[in-house]
Amino acid sequence: MKAKTKRKRQDAPLVPPPQIQLSRKKARRVTTLFHKLTRALDAAVEDGDESQVNRLQNEISSMGGRTEYQKASQVSTFYHSTSKWVLGYLSRNGWLYGRMVPSKEVIEAPDKATKKQPRRLTRLLEVGAINTELLDASQKIITNPDTEVKTQKYRLDVRAVDLHAMDDRIQEVDFLTMNVPQREVNERYDVLVCSMVLNCVTTAERRGEMVCRLYHFLRPSGLCFVTIPRTCLNLSPYINQDRFLALLRLVGFEILERKESPKVAFFVCGKPAQEQRIPWKELDSKWAMVKPLRQGKKFRNDFAIALTQESYEGRSLTFEAR
16 A cells, blocks of 8 residues: 655745735736826926826826726735745845844843843835735744744834825835934844835936935845836836946945846845945936937836935935934
């Protein structure tokens, strides 16, 4: 008689899959149309064209507005899960279980024979959160089978923000006007997650401001996870993969890891322990401009990023009161 083989028990996923209500094809159409209309709306507002503003606002409303756009974005994140990617990287590199307290704060054990090096929570800020997957992971509880004591599985402290929150636990905040946690850099966030957000910002200068803010909001040796549609880098006349990577390095980041899916580019960026940025006055002026790098009918995406001295140097930052 053939011996029965044991089926290997699979661990539960770090985050549960969301409920899918739209097809991937329809979700792509919705997100593309929403970005196109909101960019045109911003241009009409800047030009003072009231009739065009009204027309575009009606079009956005008729396609379901930001609510429909956020639903479509949730479909995209199901197939290109940011939370799974982020948690996987943090797990592989020991960040899920807190960060070491600096050696100068190490507490001696009672017998003074050994020293205990405590760990603090890893502080994570998710910018443009369209679901609660990272929040859920940070609140996951495990029970010790011997003592029945319940403890937090991961030593994560997650804060999620978005312009239009879809859950009560997501704070409705504009990252571009958000206060920096503390003036001292060592008291800022360990991890920032900015997934499919840069492409939603409607002007090159504001995208540049967002990239600079990601850098300024991080503490030294912190991590920043960025995802962006590949079409923004492959089909824009103003920017390509190399230019985008060069801009991230210019702002102050190190590129720790990168990968691509058929639709999305993923980047893990690190903020060096010691700042190594070039002074603004020594930068090439091209970084403050939007000029074509290439021409051709296929380069129809208008995505671009431009830096300003104010955002690069963090002059516009405001700080939370102690």
